[in-house]
Amino acid sequence: MIDTHTILTGFADALTLHNLFFVWFGIIVGQLVGAIPGIGPVMAMAIAIPFTFTLNPLPAIGFLMGVSKGGLVGGAIPAILMNTPGTPDAAATTLDGYPMTKKGKPEKATKIALYSSVTGDAFSDIILITVAPFIAVVALKMGPIEIFALMVFAFSIIAGLVGDSMAKGIVSAGLGLLCATVGLDPENSTPRFIFGYFELYDGIPLVSMALGMLAVAEILRRMARIRGTIKSAIVIPKAQKKADRGVSFVEFWACKYTILRGSVIGTILGAIPGLDSSAASFLSYATAKQASADPKSFGKGNIHGVAATESANSAVAGANLIPLLTLGIPGNLAAALIISALMIHGIQPGPLLFQEQGQLIYGLFGTLLMANVLNLVSGLLGLRLWARVIQAPESIIFPAALLLCMTGVYLATGGLFGVAVMFVFALLGYLMSSFGYSVIVFVIAFFLGERFELSLSQSLNIIDGDLTILLSHPVALLLFILAIVSAIWFGLKSKGKPE
């Protein structure tokens, strides 16, 4: 294994002023782009990679990790303050974050988001540093059949989110699944539902869908609601008690199980390559709701709801590095970008990384821990700034948000076609939420859909009609049983309490 000397020199590398500057700069950029609707950290990383050519590997990767971590904190801010998530990861944060704002507690909501985000992130970083190789080996055992079982399980958990009408919830999920099948089919790569648009070969662009459904639909709704006098986008009561502005340690401690659960869910899903951080936050939210003594208060401004989603989506960030650093396999888009940045610097992520680049890896670990502290500090400073910005009149906030969404989607999808798609989904999102069809269920079904179909195709081909193969996949069988149990349980629960 690696000797202590390498570990110590690695950490010493991390703690230089030079490195600290780039990491902090990355975090500030990340929080900023995360908080601006339409421009996400993944895009910022993609744009920034060519600029890191000139840096040394450690500050370069530190900078990119800073952008990624800062983005997770930043994305929650507009989700909570304006009901428009800055990044798709923060979609679930709107569920309880925005109701808290409506209750006049935006500062409390953003602070608990920040604290749980940093806690979840630190948790997964510590897991990464201590037991990464072991986790990576276990995660490798999750093959296509297990992933498919996990997808089925996730769908059954999400049944707990559908709200007051099961039929409408299922329609939303079906539509989300349907939209996820646009583009090349996973098995034969034949185009589906492209209606002559070659841009749709790769499927409906995720940012176009997420921002259209979640952000633009809400922006349109809010602009339409402005009549007569123009108010601030949010009004924080002047004479607010101190207890309503901040998060006391007692309140934070009360969320300890929620945050721990979220961190564990995020770490597990992050360590399995190919799953998305938004899936983690939805799963964490749904389980927190089910575990709560008062599930009905969720969606109405429960602080646990914010803590659950933010701890989970941030925990994914650290855990994504587990398969990346130990096996060279990127877990998601952000991790893939980190891989390309490493490769530009002539570093091969892969099985030999720890032996060849031990010092760099421990430098990176030190950088990650440092980044968590910096994220907290600049987050606290940044929240004050955003709380001020958002008090500007709504007549400028919402048009500006719309323009930024259009610009961001143009940049992210590489053309105005993506912007047009965003508007189509804005219309759909507006109609769906007006008629009580859950937009959130649609979005999560869309997120899961692609992987669901791919792993279904892979499983069918591996099994090849021989069902006895399933017997050699105990984890998958267990997940299938869990899925059935939870579906029945949610079914009973929703029947027990008619609205």
Add this chain to the structure above:
Amino acid sequence: MKQLLSIVVLACIMVLPSLGHSQEWSPKGSITLQIGFGAGGSTDIMGRLVAAKIEENTGWNVVVENKPGGGGIAMFSSLMREKADGQTLGLGVSMPIFLNLASRGDKIPFNIDTFDYLATIMRGEIGMVAKADAPYNTLEELIAYGKKQKGGIAVAFDAKPQQLVLEPVAKNAGVKFKFVKHKSGAEQVQSLLGGHVDIACTAGEHVKYIESGDLKMIASMSKDRQACSPDSKTLIENGFELYLEPYFYIAAPKGLPENVKATLAKAFDEAINSETVKNSLLNSMQANAYNLGPEGTYTMMSQGAVDIKALVKAAKTQ
């Protein structure tokens, strides 16, 4: 008089090169290099590397634009409508273009002859790989092993042409391949290391794992053997007249003026064969920079399209 003549001659000598120079075209404003894939991927990085080197060498301004969609189809469909003035160029990968032209050419607005070709940047090397402790080392042993397996051999792949090439192999050898589609080479390696599939077809991703001793190459699917495993035979050496060679290439709308084409081709050649680009490609893609030049690229594109068309046809008539 003699003096005058020599002055005239001297003047001619001085003027002539500058005349030649004026024919050597330089772009008005910036050149746009469109990339048929999203930002941050390997094709994107490759394009940006080359563009930066061209800027450095020539002083031109090269703007890189991402136009993802359908493995380059979206980008080329719009590139064909641009003016053929050398100001707008595209970077694509050959395999997805060949495959789409072969299987649904009637729905694609362009064909190979719709474009002028300037250069290739590199050639991907596809290998058939297995986990290091697998009970077979060569294609022959794999086939022998496969015949004993009742369920067949699970083969991971991430692009249709790989399946098209391996189907005739399985058919001729009389073994059953279960094709399991993956999203990327990295995911194939993941399935392979986890023991979920028996073999995988990866384009370069295998190199570092072969060096570390986690994977081994069963056969090279390129025309030649590969540097990372020089003892592994190609499919052709194994008696199957099949190979896959995806190229990354630069194209422009048809009808570039000769001088524009020559200037651009020269600029690309210099950039592609520069030390920085060569080293970066070696580091990031485990592949050597490889420029076929304008004629070579055109020949490769026409030949490749014909070859893949034959494969698709063969698969359909089966």
Add this chain to the structure above:
Amino acid sequence: MHNRISGIFVALFGIALLFFVIPYQTEAVDYGWLKPATLPSIAAVIITLSGILHAVCPRGRIEFRLSSALRALLFFCIGILGLCMMTINYMMAAPILMLVLMWVIGERRWKWLFTGIALLPACIWFCIDFLLKRPLP
């Protein structure tokens, strides 16, 4: 009532998908386990059945008011017009889009109008075009 209508509409959409859209927008393949049309068809069947179920026994709240929906549609159309203008030139479209949006909302204060129409597009241009060298439309 709105609930029933939405259920019927959803069911019709599902049927249209099943019989008209899916057959024309997917390709038939003759081998493999998961056909391109399989999952979309399953989704369409689920949508149709749930739509019928919802039309028969409607449940759940509805927050649809025609007046605010029409106003939202107005802003939607302004956004689309802005998008059309962007196909010509972003730096021309962005200020006009901001002006129209803010004016229709009812903003008349010069300070804020200036911020939205001049400062914001200039800031976007500076960051994206100038600093990052990414082309705007």
